[in-house]
Amino acid sequence: MNAQLKWKFVLILIVLLLCIFGVIGLPTSLAQLRENVADRIHLGLDLKGGSHLVLQVQLQEAIGQHCDETVDELTRQLHAKNIGFGEIRRVDDTHILVRNIESTSTSAFRDLVNSQFPDWTISPAAGENNGYELTMKPSVIAEIRQTTMNQTLETITRRINALGLTEPTIAFTGRSDDEILVQLPGVGDPTAAKEVIRAGGQLQLVRVVDGPFSSEPEALAKYGGVLPPGTAILPGRSESAGPSQTTGPVYYVLDKAAIVTGQDLRNADAGPSPDSPGGYEVDFKLSTAAAGRFGTFTEQQAAIGGRMAVVLDRQVYEAATIKSRIEDSGRITGGFSEQSAQDLALVLRAGALPASIKYLEERTVGPSLGADSIREGVRASIVSMIVVMIFLVIYYRLSGVNAVVALILNLMILLACMAYLGAVLTLPGIAGVILTIGMGVDSNVLVFERIREELRNGKVAAPAVDTGFDRAFLTIIDTHVTTVVSAIFLFLFGTGPVRGFAVTLVIGLIANVFTSIYVSRAIFDYHLSKMDRQAQLSI
Amino acid sequence: MELFRGVNVDWMGKAKYFVTLSLLLLGIGWISIYYRVVVKHGTLYGIDFRGGTLVYVRFAGPPPMDKLRKGLEQAGLRNSTLQGISDTENLGSKNKNDVVIGLEQSGSDESLDTGKQKILGVLETTFGNSSAGLPDFNSVSTSDLAGDLTRRDPLLLGTNAGDRYNQLAQHLTAARDSDYGGIVTNSDQLSHVQGVTPAVIQTLARDYTLGGFTIRDAEIVGPRVGSQLRHQAVWATLYALGGMLVYIAFRFEWVYGAAAVIAVFHDVLITLGFFSLFHYEISLTVIAALLTLVGYSMNDTIVIFDRVRENLRLMKRESFPEIVNRSINQTLSRTILTSGLTFLTVLVLYLMGGAVLRAFSFAMVVGVVVGTYSSFGIAAPIVVVWNKYHGGRQQRMTVRAGSAAEKRVVAAARR
Numbered sequence: 035m036n037a038q039l040k041w042k043f044v045l046i047l048i049v050l051l052l053c054i055f056g057v058i059g060l061p062t063s064l065a066q067l068r069e070n071v072a073d074r075i076h077l078g079l080d081l082k083g084g085s086h087l088v089l090q091v092q093l094q095e096a097i098g099q100h101c102d103e104t105v106d107e108l109t110r111q112l113h114a115k116n117i118g119f120g121e122i123r124r125v126d127d128t129h130i131l132v133r134n135i136e137s138t139s140t141s142a143f144r145d146l147v148n149s150q151f152p153d154w155t156i157s158p159a160a161g162e163n164n165g166y167e168l169t170m171k172p173s174v175i176a177e178i179r180q181t182t183m184n185q186t187l188e189t190i191t192r193r194i195n196a197l198g199l200t201e202p203t204i205a206f207t208g209r210s211d212d213e214i215l216v217q218l219p220g221v222g223d224p225t226a227a228k229e230v231i232r233a234g235g236q237l238q239l240v241r242v243v244d245g246p247f248s249s250e251p252e253a254l255a256k257y258g259g260v261l262p263p264g265t266a267i268l269p270g271r272s273e274s275a276g277p278s279q280t281t282g283p284v285y286y287v288l289d290k291a292a293i294v295t296g297q298d299l300r301n302a303d304a305g306p307s308p309d310s311p312g313g314y315e316v317d318f319k320l321s322t323a324a325a326g327r328f329g330t331f332t333e334q335q336a337a338i339g340g341r342m343a344v345v346l347d348r349q350v351y352e353a354a355t356i357k358s359r360i361e362d363s364g365r366i367t368g369g370f371s372e373q374s375a376q377d378l379a380l381v382l383r384a385g386a387l388p389a390s391i392k393y394l395e396e397r398t399v400g401p402s403l404g405a406d407s408i409r410e411g412v413r414a415s416i417v418s419m420i421v422v423m424i425f426l427v428i429y430y431r432l433s434g435v436n437a438v439v440a441l442i443l444n445l446m447i448l449l450a451c452m453a454y455l456g457a458v459l460t461l462p463g464i465a466g467v468i469l470t471i472g473m474g475v476d477s478n479v480l481v482f483e484r485i486r487e488e489l490r491n492g493k494v495a496a497p498a499v500d501t502g503f504d505r506a507f508l509t510i511i512d513t514h515v516t517t518v519v520s521a522i523f524l525f526l527f528g529t530g531p532v533r534g535f536a537v538t539l540v541i542g543l544i545a546n547v548f549t550s551i552y553v554s555r556a557i558f559d560y561h562l563s564k565m566d567r568q569a570q571l572s573i
Numbered sequence: 574m575e576l577f578r579g580v581n582v583d584w585m586g587k588a589k590y591f592v593t594l595s596l597l598l599l600g601i602g603w604i605s606i607y608y609r610v611v612v613k614h615g616t617l618y619g620i621d622f623r624g625g626t627l628v629y630v631r632f633a634g635p636p637p638m639d640k641l642r643k644g645l646e647q648a649g650l651r652n653s654t655l656q657g658i659s660d661t662e663n664l665g666s667k668n669k670n671d672v673v674i675g676l677e678q679s680g681s682d683e684s685l686d687t688g689k690q691k692i693l694g695v696l697e698t699t700f701g702n703s704s705a706g707l708p709d710f711n712s713v714s715t716s717d718l719a720g721d722l723t724r725r726d727p728l729l730l731g732t733n734a735g736d737r738y739n740q741l742a743q744h745l746t747a748a749r750d751s752d753y754g755g756i757v758t759n760s761d762q763l764s765h766v767q768g769v770t771p772a773v774i775q776t777l778a779r780d781y782t783l784g785g786f787t788i789r790d791a792e793i794v795g796p797r798v799g800s801q802l803r804h805q806a807v808w809a810t811l812y813a814l815g816g817m818l819v820y821i822a823f824r825f826e827w828v829y830g831a832a833a834v835i836a837v838f839h840d841v842l843i844t845l846g847f848f849s850l851f852h853y854e855i856s857l858t859v860i861a862a863l864l865t866l867v868g869y870s871m872n873d874t875i876v877i878f879d880r881v882r883e884n885l886r887l888m889k890r891e892s893f894p895e896i897v898n899r900s901i902n903q904t905l906s907r908t909i910l911t912s913g914l915t916f917l918t919v920l921v922l923y924l925m926g927g928a929v930l931r932a933f934s935f936a937m938v939v940g941v942v943v944g945t946y947s948s949f950g951i952a953a954p955i956v957v958v959w960n961k962y963h964g965g966r967q968q969r970m971t972v973r974a975g976s977a978a979e980k981r982v983v984a985a986a987r988r
Contacts, residue, residue: 080929088798209801220714220715222714222788223712223714225686228686392685393685393686394794395793395794395795396686396793397790397791397792397793397794398790398791398792399790400750400755400790401755402631402749402750402754402755402756402789403629403789403790404750406754406928407930410927410930411926411927414921414922414925414926414927418917418918418922422914422918425917430574431574461858461933462857462858462860462861464930465858465861465864465865465937468865468918468919468922468937469865469868471918472869472872472911472914472915473868473869475911475914479907479914483904487903509876512821512824512875513871513872513875513876515820516821516871517871517872519817519819519820520813520816520867520868522816523809523812523815523816524809524812524813527805527809527812528806530857531857531858531860531861532809532861535864535865539868
């Protein structure tokens with residue numbers, strides 16, 4: 035064996051060892067070997083079982099909220115600066131109309147908007163006298179969308195981690211910019227997790243202006259149809275009613291601005307409620323800064339007999355008279371079960387969602403189906419591999435053994451690369467593996483048929499092998515590059531399953547070029563170096 | 574061993590038969606699609622692409638279809654479909670007690686999983702034995718089971734036994750899912766499980782019921798996702814085909830690229846026709862199968878084109894159709910071998926791969942045959958016909974095939 039060939043075998047051996055290590059690691063027992071393989075080859079949900087959720091973030095809400103805040107802030111500033119105006123109205127999520135500005139103050143108004151509200155562009159409103167329209171800048175909209183998505187992703191991640199589920203995947207889907215993918219392996223019934231993910235978790239402690247009223251119109255009527263500035267009507271449950279009594283919703287007039295929000299929480303815990311036996315409540319602690327603010331507020335209100343409401347996701351849970359100064363703790367009651375109190379505490383700890391979410395897709399693969407798929411898939415693959423290999427050996431004799439070695443090595447490299455890259459094996463991925471095997475067989479057959487042709491044309495073994503590989507080489511490169519090109523496009527433009535297919539295919543084909551040309555050639559060369567120049571090739 | 578030696582068939586002379594055959598296959602398939610979609614207002618799309626709800630249930634015994642249908646109707650799910658899947662019985666699974674309950678997309682804007690919850694409710698009230706108030710062992714998760722066992726401590730391990738019970742729970746659920754297909758009918762079936770003692774069996778028998786059904790798979794796809802997935806699959810495939818066309822055009826000539834892409838289209842269209850004929854639905858996995866067959870058919874076509882390119886250089890005197898014929902004959906042995914072996918592989922997959930892979934492997938079985946045939950039956954004749962009307966023997970191509978870059982590649986391979 036010459037030196038060059040020796041180095042070839044050294045390289046092949048190194049690749050082989052790296053692959054074996056990649057798939058099985060360094061096991062000391064059979065049980066550990068199984069464990070290592072299970073650790074390294076990541077199976078997709080379709081093979082492993084679990085829940086797959088796609089949810090859509092209602093980005094318009096976040097944008098609309100920014101618009102609402104601007105309306106409030108602008109109203110306040112106009113009052114403060116004594117700029118007279120007729121009306122400020124939100125037209126839609128991204129437009130605000132300000133009508134009838136005092137003709138003497140229009141330039142002051144423009145200055146105010148330009149200096150204090152950089153998120154908006156100002157333009158005269160069509161058909162209005164001294165009316166202006168504010169439009170949210172596209173860059174601001176894009177930024178709100180982006181931050182809302184990031185915050186949602188982070189919040190959901192925190193919540194799911196708090197649920198203690200193993201190996202969750204939480205990511206953007208990539209097929210639309212407002213979607214998030216959540217995969218929960220091993221979760222057979224996603225109902226509970228879905229609730230926790232979806233919970234708004236927006237906690238507010240606000241001053242009660244008036245209420246309860248039995249209906250919204252009744253509350254409005256008291257103020258002559260126009261609410262005092264900076265207040266809003268929110269629904270809640272009746273104060274006197276226990277958890278079991280359903281007296282229908284009641285309505286409160288509340289301050290819009292909260293004294294304390296969920297962001298001010300230091301901790302939240304579920305515990306049995308001392309007031310209602312068997313019931314549960316959520317107790318929370320405030321951060322130091324918020325506690326100071328809250329203390330001052332409660333002290334003032336206690337003096338005048340003021341009331342305060344606990345508002346969760348725009349629903350009043352509790353409205354009570356403040357009896358004394360409260361420093362840093364509070365509680366939410368409202369007929370919780372142990373589970374729902376724990377879920378709420380978890381949601382409060384993990385933080386609120388910046389916008390509500392809606393589920394678009396939900397798939398649950400039961401563990402038994404996944405187990406069946408793996409077993410049947412693996413068994414079918416092994417049976418077909420064995421059939422193919424037996425045929426190759428019968429048809430091409432010793433050279434067939436060569437092809438079998440190349441095929442096995444090809445599979446080893448494929449599995450090892452997937453393990454090293456942390457790629458996930460899914461059903462469509464198995465399709466990629468099948469195409470890889472098909473093309474692997476094809477590459478070998480191409481070479482062997484070419485060698486046979488050269489032998490028929492009267493060449494002796496060595497030159498025939500040489501020409502056979504050379505001729506087949508171009509064909510193999512063309513077929514493989516074409517398929518890799520298509521796989522790259524599939525990866526770039528496809529999602530989920532299509533990508534899984536593309537990844538295994540690309541890895542498999544690159545491995546295939548290596549095994550069917552480089553490795554197979556090396557084995558042939560080794561044979562040729564051992565045998566007599568005029569001897570027959572076993573092909 | 575050697576088959577197909579010295580074959581000499583005039584393939585291009587038979588091109589018109591091939592085209593007739595293709596048109597016939599296309600016609601039959603697409604008439605079937607027309608009938609299903611336009612006449613019967615059905616769809617070829619599976620749940621992935623059309624949206625809706627699908628619950629795949631396994632029963633402990635033969636599924637009581639009438640009772641189930643009645644229950645669904647009572648729950649107001651009149652538009653639900655029921656399908657026993659014993660007809661997809663295969664060598665692998667002996668279970669004939671599976672039922673797929675389908676529900677079309679509801680127009681209203683209710684919560685995504687309303688349909689699923691209703692179906693589960695019907696199953697629970699009709700077939701569940703939750704009246705005892707005990708949890709169902711056939712639907713308990715490993716972690717819940719582990720927690721429960723730790724609390725009850727049937728092995729009397731005292732505190733800190735969490736790990737042991739975790740393991741035990743894993744063995745138990747693994748046995749349930751792998752050995753009994755997800756449904757245990759008698760708790761004594763678990764006695765062989767590693768680490769199980771009679772005390773454990775007793776605890777299980779006392780604290781759990783064994784429900785008469787288990788949910789194998791539940792899928793809910795919203796309408797937006799359905800159309801999105803459809804678009805994305807189609808566009809990804811078209812881009813991929815475009816990429817192939819450009820590469821082949823660059824390596825050969827554009828007409829070769831066009832011919833290969835037309836042949837691949839032909840394969841996909843015929844396979845879709847067969848899908849309709851045999852009542853399979855197009856799902857995301859089927860898309861993967863179609864992509865596989867695209868790759869496979871393309872591979873086959875390029876092998877022949879490659880040989881044509883080479884022969885153009887060697888055979889100066891023969892006509893172009895003769896060269897193509899010779900190329901097909903020369904590669905016939907490899908074509909039949911490779912196709913045969915691939916066909917064998919996907920056939921095994923079709924017969925043994927289980928229900929989940931059924932539609933996928935069906936596409937592959939059809940695709941391998943059609944893909945192989947289209948290489949010589951469609952792609953090659955297109956190039957020949959083009960050649961007849963434009964340009965003589967394509968000298969340009971010969972030049973390009975022998976370019977310096979290529980020689981370097983060959984030289985590198987030799988090294």
